[in-house]
Amino acid sequence: MPKVSVIIPVYGVEKYIERCARSLFEQTLDGIEYIFVDDCSPDKSIAILENIIKEYQPRLKKEHKNVRIERLSKNCGLPNVRRYGINLATGDYIAHCDSDDWVDVHMYEEMYNKAIEEDADVVVCDFCSTDCENEQYSKGLISKERENVIVDVLLWRIAGCLWNKLVRRKEYTDHDLNYPTHNMGEDAALIVQILWNAKRISYLPEPFYYYYMNQTSITKDVSDDNKIRQRFLQATANVEIIEQFLDGKATGKIKDALTKYIFEQSYLLVSLARKNKEDLSIWRRSVGKIRSRVYKCSYLSIKNKLVFYFLLFKSVI
Template sequence: MPKVSVVIPVYGVEKYIERCARSLFEQTLDDIEYIFVNDCTKDRSIDILNEVINDYPARKQQVRIVHHEKNKGLPFARQSGWQVATGEYIANCDSDDWVDLNLYEMMYNVAIEKNADIVVSDFISVRQDGTERICGLRNVNASKEDVIKDIMYMRTLWCIWNKLFRRDLLLQLEEPPQKYMAEDMSVTLPLYHKSDVIAYCQSACYFYNVRTDTASHQTSLEGVVKNYKEITENFAIVQRFYSKEDKKGTYKRALNNVHFFHIMSLLPYIKEKEVRQLLRECPLSVFYYMITDRKAKTTRRKKAFKLLMKRLLGLI
């Protein structure tokens, strides 16, 4: 059994796959497995990947390429990799990102030292103009409950690619996401709750490539509405999970914050009929919790109050 399996979905990344693959194949961790999932990419991504593999003969036996018969999207590509992974722990790497050469060895060592179910590391956000920003946990000594709330209140990110999951834990995911937008949310939040030990690796060794040409950066009305609907479906997975597991309502207010945060993306398009219909469908409780929650930023509470008044007056 390898120590770590790294799952890498591949679709439309011919500009980036070489940098990603080389950073993975040069890892200092020897006992590692690489699972690339070809989600029917239409460009030369797989050809380039095979060329890079040939440059690392010692890694060839550790590489597996899973081919989808049709394009299924990122969530299903990740899940295809998880299903065939054999490592003690599973990591996820996006094929347009890259990593420092000792990332997975450091994270695995922390996992063993702490007997952790999840290890989370800092990461570096790299924008197209080359500017970089280190991102990480707000409070490295926070309890599990506080970490979950920090994620729900958007104080720290729910991204999946800076985390190492014990494979047995990841395979316990009851309802895997099926939509692209915020799919990390519907994985990370349930698994954080299920985990016994979450450990921290204080090294920013994952480089997140901030691209503005992806679906998550859509600004057209059609794109924004589509993204909102996908987020809503993935959020529903989280809601169903916590409705069963959180009988005391510990996270009820924080969950409403997650919903409201994504409602905010619709506000610039509030004059559009389709957007107004979506806002009418939003439960009033979301607005109520936001305007009464002192932890929410003042500007967001004001916007929530305005939306609540419009909803009550039938203006939306």
């Protein structure tokens, strides 16, 4: 049985897949399972990957590292690809790596050793965001106390992502998780559930993961109103997963943090809602459920609250 399974979605990354794959195959930990999931990539990503696998085959065999390329019959999107990989994983722990990012060669050895040393369900590391010219260091964790970690995720104090976290596989298999199916905010929708169920969270204050800030990402496009609207609706669906999961469990500070999280996600549509009656109606249906919570929310400024109630009651002609 592998120590760690690493799940790597592949779609349209022919410019980046070599860098990612080499950083994975150079890992110092023996006993890794790499699961590359081809989401019907339209470019040469898989051909490039296959060539790199051939190059590394002697080393991979010697270090008990197994590489699988799983091909989907149709394009399913990132959340579904990750779930597909999770269902195939056999390692004691599961990690995720996006195929336009890369990792430090010591990442999985250090994180796995930390997990074993502290019997951790989740291990978190720091990371760097980079466009290959500029680099920004980010802490992966502020507090190791479960409720504080969830609050920090919802308040964007730390990244609510999967790729800088090593998770015991049982945290996926032994709980009835509600998996997201939409792209916007899908990591947070899943990681909040995992963090809540985790008994022990450990932390390595080392920037092992390198997140590539791809300026051509669809999430950077603010010129197309339809795309903005679609991203909002996707984010709203994933917020609903978090709300349903935390219903009846959340403490006061988590409820307040969730209120602000919903408020922040609603800003995806605010620019359109200010000028368009239809978008304002969509926005109101989404945030109407928190109208009474906004007033009491300790994490929202007076300015935030004024903007919220102005839009809630304004008219568009």
